[in-house]
Amino acid sequence: MRVVVPFGVQSPKTRLAPLLVDDERRDFAVAMLRDVLDAVRDAGGTPLVLADAPLGEPIDAPVAVDDRPLTDAVNNQLAAGTPVTVVMADLALATPEALSRLFETAGDVVAAPGLGGGTNALVVRHPDFSVDYHGASIADHRRLADEVGATFVEVDSLRLAVDVDEPADFVDVLLHGAGRAREWVVDAGIHLQRGDGRVGVGRARR
Amino acid sequence: MRVVVPFGVQSPKTRLAPLLVDDERRDFAVAMLRDVLDAVRDAGGTPLVLADAPLGEPIDAPVAVDDRPLTDAVNNQLAAGTPVTVVMADLALATPEALSRLFETAGDVVAAPGLGGGTNALVVRHPDFSVDYHGASIADHRRLADEVGATFVEVDSLRLAVDVDEPADFVDVLLHGAGRAREWVVDAGIHLQRGDGRVGVGRARR
Numbered sequence: 001m002r003v004v005v006p007f008g009v010q011s012p013k014t015r016l017a018p019l020l021v022d023d024e025r026r027d028f029a030v031a032m033l034r035d036v037l038d039a040v041r042d043a044g045g046t047p048l049v050l051a052d053a054p055l056g057e058p059i060d061a062p063v064a065v066d067d068r069p070l071t072d073a074v075n076n077q078l079a080a081g082t083p084v085t086v087v088m089a090d091l092a093l094a095t096p097e098a099l100s101r102l103f104e105t106a107g108d109v110v111a112a113p114g115l116g117g118g119t120n121a122l123v124v125r126h127p128d129f130s131v132d133y134h135g136a137s138i139a140d141h142r143r144l145a146d147e148v149g150a151t152f153v154e155v156d157s158l159r160l161a162v163d164v165d166e167p168a169d170f171v172d173v174l175l176h177g178a179g180r181a182r183e184w185v186v187d188a189g190i191h192l193q194r195g196d197g198r199v200g201v202g203r204a205r206r
Numbered sequence: 207m208r209v210v211v212p213f214g215v216q217s218p219k220t221r222l223a224p225l226l227v228d229d230e231r232r233d234f235a236v237a238m239l240r241d242v243l244d245a246v247r248d249a250g251g252t253p254l255v256l257a258d259a260p261l262g263e264p265i266d267a268p269v270a271v272d273d274r275p276l277t278d279a280v281n282n283q284l285a286a287g288t289p290v291t292v293v294m295a296d297l298a299l300a301t302p303e304a305l306s307r308l309f310e311t312a313g314d315v316v317a318a319p320g321l322g323g324g325t326n327a328l329v330v331r332h333p334d335f336s337v338d339y340h341g342a343s344i345a346d347h348r349r350l351a352d353e354v355g356a357t358f359v360e361v362d363s364l365r366l367a368v369d370v371d372e373p374a375d376f377v378d379v380l381l382h383g384a385g386r387a388r389e390w391v392v393d394a395g396i397h398l399q400r401g402d403g404r405v406g407v408g409r410a411r412r
Binding site: 175 | 321340341365378381
């Protein structure tokens with residue numbers, strides 16, 4: 001399976017600014033990307049990084065640079081032929097098992113919803129389907145599949161639903177992550193804090 | 207499968223106070239409970255509501271009242287014999303398919319993690335296992351299983367990972383829910399709001 005992994009070099013993970021400075025956000029984003037590439041390969045996929053600018057450091061996969069908005073850049077990849085899978089680079093909990101389940105699910109379009117309305121992974125087997133990543137994209141993708149007569153199937157996976165955007169997401173990385181991303185978070189001094197409501201995170205500055 | 211569904215009558219869903227007043231939180235919690243009971247039955251389970259006080263309204267399942275803390279009340283149910291499953295009452299996205307996958311997963315203890323560290327559903331097949339719902343309970347349950355020599359297996363499900371605690375969780379109810387809970391949210395005038403970051407919700411007061 002050809003697997004496109006979009007990666008934003010230009011403004012990585014701005015909503016993590018409360019806990020991480022610029023260079024850290026960049027480092028952490030690359031750690032997640034490397035984990036995702038490993039998981040894709042372990043699930044039998046062949047990854048291509050789709051970056052909005054040159055990465056500036058070596059990465060163990062081919063990189064295509066396309067500085068257009070995410071939706072246009074991904075649609076250009078879909079135009080190169082199906083089947084193709086799109087997997088976001090910030091799925092720090094993704095495992096080969098979860099991705100294999102995605103790849104093996106039958107359907108013209110198979111989606112793994114993200115929390116809060118996103119589409120974190122998408123297998124496209126229908127030549128007329130195109131993506132639109134603005135807003136609540138999972139609802140848009142359902143509609144877009146319907147418009148071209150493509151079946152739309154969702155994969156029920158927590159590991160593909162968590163994209164790391166906000167400090168609260170570090171809780172799930174610490175509790176369920178395994179790879180470089182979790183190690184990065186631990187090394188940064190970010191740790192669980194247990195209060196009255198949901199568990200949160202704090203950071204010990206070193 | 208015997209399925210215990212704990213339900214807090216006394217202080218339902220206090221973190222939804224920014225959007226819902228007291229009676230509404232109670233109504234919404236009952237709508238979610240009814241959806242969960244339906245999903246449990248459709249998955250072949252036999253539900254028992256474990257409430258901390260009398261419900262004050264009819265519900266289509268037997269109700270056991272136990273006003274001890276959640277951990278003690280659930281451990282008392284486990285002591286009545288295994289196998290038994292514990293499913294939280296606020297899993298507004300739970301489907302029969304997701305619960306069937308939980309019931310059918312082999313393991314002495316099978317857990318569906320909640321976002322942010324919780325344990326949203328738990329199949330217990332080992333007589334010496336006990337629960338502890340304080341803090342990041344999924345980590346505690348892993349440890350507690352290990353301590354009694356029970357295998358611990360996690361089920362990877364978004365539909366079992368989302369418990370509705372905070373206004374942001376309504377986004378997922380609106381996008382992925384199907385039953386009474388979603389209908390309740392729509393009828394309350396709660397709707398998606400699309401901003402720059404994750405999609406949020408607003409409420410039109412009537």
